[in-house]
Amino acid sequence: MHRVVVFVRDGLIPLEVGIPHRLFGQARSVRGSRLYEVVTATLIPGEVRTDTDFTINVPNGPELLAEADTVIIPASDEDYEPPTQGQLSPRLTKALSHVRPGTRMASICTGSFVLAAAGFLDGRRATTHWRSAADFRRMFPHIELDPNVLFTDCDNVLTSAGVASGLDLCLHMIRRDFGSAVANEVARGTVTPPHRDGGQAQYIDRLVPEPTAATTSAARAWAMERLDRAITLDDMAAVSGVSKRTFTRRFREETGMSPMQWLTEQRLHRARELLEQTDLPVDRVATASGLGSGTALRQLFASTMGVAPSAYRNTFRGRTPPEGSSDQPTIAV
Known part of the structure; x- marks a missing residue:
């Protein structure tokens, strides 16, 4: 099994420790076997202080990190009073x-x-809680910080935003390790969306809030049912009953991205599911997800995921494309 070590410190937030245990602990193979072993470690084995009125007992010391395939470091209340130089204790x-x-x-x-x-x-991109973004930039100016996203995944190092984004992060890792079907089943068991729209920009306090009863959720739901068809900004604005300019502004406020960026992300997600769960040829996957052609799908996969659709399918289905298939990993895009 893939071993996940959750490394906690004094002042931990209990929910952040529970999220990896709950999500990775629910992941099962098609035969019902557990896919992960999740254990907790700390600096000094024993009682660890939380930010609540109870403590937790952690019997494992840092030596356990040497046995980890994945290490997850939750927050600690000491992070909210960061040292001036951003250095670790010995x-x-x-x-x-x-x-x-x-x-x-x-x-x-x-x-x-x-x-x-x-x-x-x-040399990697990162995120953190938006309230701590200014401190992070001051302490680590050499690191590219994006405070608007829910999580980042860069060269096997991942970061997530606030507490609940730990759910998004863990589901992303499960999806990357074992595919959407496993991640979706874990999400259902946890009663959480398998994929949340937008980033943490939608949760950041605004100096001048603009209250309105209208939202773009109806347009998003409408588009999700029609991903295999051509959808324009005019179409989505018409569903919401507002002008394109108003719709675009509200959409970005609610999701942290433009309508067309969001639509491309949903089409990519649909294409990934079809590659993982069906044997449809790549051209058919592209059509069913609204990306048009196999060429367009290959280009999108190359730019966003760094692999060809065939390589992605092989990873998550263990399937080798038939000889002569137009979907070969050697195709240049």
């Missing part, structure tokens, strides 16, 4: 030295400060 530095090269590293909320201070985020 004890935490020594603990992280147990991590093997190639181990997947992830953070929830301000756990990203630890990954940044330890050097795991050098």
